Every structure is written in C-alpha cells, then in structure tokens.
Amino acid sequence: SYELTQPPSVSVSPGQTARITCSGNALPNQYAYWYQQKPGQAPVMVMYKDNQRPSGIPERFSGSSSGTIVTLIVSGVQAEDEADYYCQSADSSGSIGVFGGGTKLTVL
Amino acid sequence: EVQLVESGGGLVKPGGSLRLSCSASGFTFSAYGMTWVRQAPGKGLEWVSFISSSSRSISYADSLKGRFTISRDDARKSLYLQMDSLRAEDTAIYYCARDSPTDGYKVWGQGTLVTVSS
Numbered sequence: 001s002y003e004l005t006q007p008p009s010v011s012v013s014p015g016q017t018a019r020i021t022c023s024g025n026a027l028p029n030q031y032a033y034w035y036q037q038k039p040g041q042a043p044v045m046v047m048y049k050d051n052q053r054p055s056g057i058p059e060r061f062s063g064s065s066s067g068t069i070v071t072l073i074v075s076g077v078q079a080e081d082e083a084d085y086y087c088q089s090a091d092s093s094g095s096i097g098v099f100g101g102g103t104k105l106t107v108l
Numbered sequence: 109e110v111q112l113v114e115s116g117g118g119l120v121k122p123g124g125s126l127r128l129s130c131s132a133s134g135f136t137f138s139a140y141g142m143t144w145v146r147q148a149p150g151k152g153l154e155w156v157s158f159i160s161s162s163s164r165s166i167s168y169a170d171s172l173k174g175r176f177t178i179s180r181d182d183a184r185k186s187l188y189l190q191m192d193s194l195r196a197e198d199t200a201i202y203y204c205a206r207d208s209p210t211d212g213y214k215v216w217g218q219g220t221l222v223t224v225s226s
Contacts, residue, residue: 001170033212035153042203042216043145043153054214086153088212095167097143097155 002026002091004100011106018074020103022087025068032070033088034063036081037102043086047072074105082107110134110215112204117220124194124224130187130204130217138162138182141207144189146200147219154200157189158207194224 004024012018022032032050035043045054050070051063060075074081087100116128130142144156157168157178166178177190187204201221205213 031212035213037153042218043213044216045212045214048212048214049210052211054211084152088153088155095158095165096169097158097167099145099153099155102152 002096002098004087004089004098006085006087006100006103008101009104009106011108012077013108014079015076018077018081018105020072020074020085020087020105021069022071022089022100023069024089024098024100026092027065027068027070027089029092030089030094032063032065034072035086035088036083037086038083046085077105077107079107081105110206112206112215112217114202114204114217114220117202117222119223119225120194121226122195122224125190125192126194126222128189128191128202128204128220128222130189132185132187132206135206135215137185141165141209142178142180142187143205143207143213144178144187145203145205145213146198146222147203148197148200151200156202159187191222194222196224198222199224 034047036046037043047063050065062073064071111133113131141160143158159178175193179188201219203219204217206215
C-alpha cells in the first residue's frame with residue numbers, strides 16, 4: 001500500500017525556521033495537505049494543495065513542493081506551534097487517502 | 109457555523125458491531141464528499157474511508173478488509189460508518205471530515221472513541 005514518509009521529530013528554538021518534509025512517490029501527481037494536532041484536540045488544516053494557506057492560519061506557515069517531496073515550513077516558530085504535524089495525500093489513483101506517520105515539532 | 113458532530117462510539121466486545129454517525133450543520137452537506145479518519149491511542153492519523161457526494165464513489169483502506177461500510181443520508185445531513193467483526197486494533201478515536209477536492213479536510217468533528225475489549 002502507498003505510504004508517505006515524515007521524520008518522527010523536528011526541534012527548533014523559538015524564532016527559528018522549522019522544516020517538516022513528507023515524501024511519497026505519487027506526490028508529483030497528487031496534492032499534499034498538512035494538519036496540525038495538539039494533544040486532546042482534533043486536527044486542524046494548516047496547508048492545502050501543497051502551498052495554500054487556509055484563512056486564519058498565520059503567515060509564518062508556508063508550503064513547498066519539489067518532485068516526490070513536499071515541505072511544511074514554519075518561519076519564526078513560536079511556542080504555540082509545538083504540536084504533531086501530519087501530511088496527507090492520495091495514492092496514484094486518487095481514490096485512496098493516506099497520512100504520513102506524523103512529525104512532532106518541539107520548540108526548545 | 110460549520111460543524112460536524114460524531115456519535116455512536118463506546119465499548120464493544122471483539123467480534124461485535126458498532127455504527128458511528130456524523131451529523132453536519134452550517135453547510136450544504138449533499139454537495140460534499142465525506143471521509144472517516146481514525147487515531148489509535150498514542151498513534152498517528154489513519155485514513156479509513158471516503159464517500160463522494162451522491163454516494164457515487166466509495167473507497168476503503170485496504171487494512172479494513174471489507175469489515176466497514178460507509179454510507180450517507182443527505183436528507184438527514186448525516187454520515188455513517190458501520191463497523192463489523194471488530195478487533196482490538198480497531199480501538200481508536202474516529203473522526204469524520206468534510207472532503208473537498210479544492211481544500212481537503214478543512215472541517216473536522218471532535219471525534220468519538222471506540223474501544224474494542226472483552
């Protein structure tokens with residue numbers, strides 16, 4: 001079955017830039033989406049269609065895509081950004097969804 | 109206000125069945141596809157199933173092996189997940205999400221907990 005691969009953890013100091021990658025063979029042909037999840041809460045979308053930011057999401061969140069890798073970038077990380085982040089996409093047929101394993105962003 | 113509210117979770121014995129519901133409000137339910145996502149305790153998100161608007165297209169995660177059935181009732185603005193032959197590994201919080209080809213899972217419910225245990 002199709003898989004998306006994320007690093008288990010990323011750590012940055014406040015004010016620095018965090019980059020969370022997600023790799024998958026179908027990503028050149030399928031959009032990627034990113035979700036932030038804090039403990040005990042439902043996920044919240046922070047990026048859609050690779051690099052589109054939903055309304056209400058701070059401008060420090062951005063996304064990029066290059067071949068089989070998509071990246072969520074958090075510039076000027078703040079303590080409130082500490083959370084689990086999941087990338088999501090679909091297989092090559094577009095009919096089966098898939099999530100990456102998640103990345104825990106720690107703000108030192 | 110756009111909202112999704114799941115219900116129907118609870119404790120069930122292995123081999124048992126459970127039907128989850130997701131009630132929608134604040135948007136035109138019939139115009140959207142809907143997806144179920146689950147999260148086992150301490151684990152990541154797992155995509156479960158999708159149903160398109162008008163129920164024309166339905167898909168499931170391979171791991172479910174035909175045990176789950178997704179459906180919808182547009183008149184009741186509700187989404188359902190019938191879960192049969194439940195196993196301990198199905199223990200999870202089950203979320204419903206509004207699914208759009210333009211903006212993905214922008215709306216989520218708060219989740220309902222399913223515990224499979226004897």
